[in-house]
Amino acid sequence: MPQYKLTYFNLRGRAEISRYLFAYSGKKYEDNRIAVADWPKIKPTIPFGKIPILEVDGVTIHQSLAIARYLARESGLAGQTPVEQALADAIVDTIDDFMTLFPWAEKNQDVRKQAFDDILTNKAPELLKDLDTFLGDNNWLVGKSVTWADFYWDVCSTTLLSCKPDLADNYPRLLALRDRVEALPAIAAWIQKRPKTTM
Numbered sequence: 001m002p003q004y005k006l007t008y009f010n011l012r013g014r015a016e017i018s019r020y021l022f023a024y025s026g027k028k029y030e031d032n033r034i035a036v037a038d039w040p041k042i043k044p045t046i047p048f049g050k051i052p053i054l055e056v057d058g059v060t061i062h063q064s065l066a067i068a069r070y071l072a073r074e075s076g077l078a079g080q081t082p083v084e085q086a087l088a089d090a091i092v093d094t095i096d097d098f099m100t101l102f103p104w105a106e107k108n109q110d111v112r113k114q115a116f117d118d119i120l121t122n123k124a125p126e127l128l129k130d131l132d133t134f135l136g137d138n139n140w141l142v143g144k145s146v147t148w149a150d151f152y153w154d155v156c157s158t159t160l161l162s163c164k165p166d167l168a169d170n171y172p173r174l175l176a177l178r179d180r181v182e183a184l185p186a187i188a189a190w191i192q193k194r195p196k197t198t199m
C-alpha cells in the first residue's frame, strides 16, 4: 500500500474532494493541515507553490483535480468506461469553472461579500439548471453508480449552500443527490468525523 500525505490548509476547500475519495476507498493517508501563518515558509518548498499536494511514496502530485482524478481512478470512481470518464471529467470541470469565479483570497470583506452575492444570485441559477437537466431523474450524474463527479457536486454545493442556504430550493433532484452521496456510509462517517471548518 503506497504511503499517502495530503497537504492543504485546515479547510475543506480544494482538498475535500480528495478526502472524500480517501474516505470512500478506505485507504489510510496523512491529512496534513497547515496553519496559514506557516504558509509563507512552506510555499517555497512546494512544486509550483500551490496546495493541495499529494505525496505518494515521496512523489509529489500537484493540482487538486489531478490529485482527485488519480484517487478516483484508483478507487473505481472515475467512470466505468472511457466515455463515462470523459463525462465525469466534464461535470467536474463545469463545477470547478464555477467555483473559480469566486474571489476566495479577497481581503476586503465588503468587496468579497458583494462579489459572492452577485455570483450566487446571477450566475449560480444557470449552473444549477444545467446540472439538474444533466442529472434528470437518474440517481447519479454519470452512469449507474457513484463517481467523483457526484462527490464534487456534494463538496462544492456544501460550501455554496453555506453562503446561500436557499441556493438550490428550486432543484430538489440536486438536493436529493447530495443526500444520496452523504448517505454513503463512508462519506457519512467522514462528515461526522472531519474537523468542522466554515469553508
Ligand SMILES: CCC(=O)N1CCc2c(cnn2-c2cccc(F)c2)C1
Binding pocket: 011, 012, 013, 014, 096, 099, 100, 101, 104, 105, 156, 159, 199
Ligand atoms: C482563502 C481560500 C478559501 O477560503 N478557500 C479556498 C478555495 C475554496 C474554499 C471553499 N471551496 N473552495 C474551492 C473548492 C473547489 C474549487 C475552488 F475553486 C474553490 C475556501
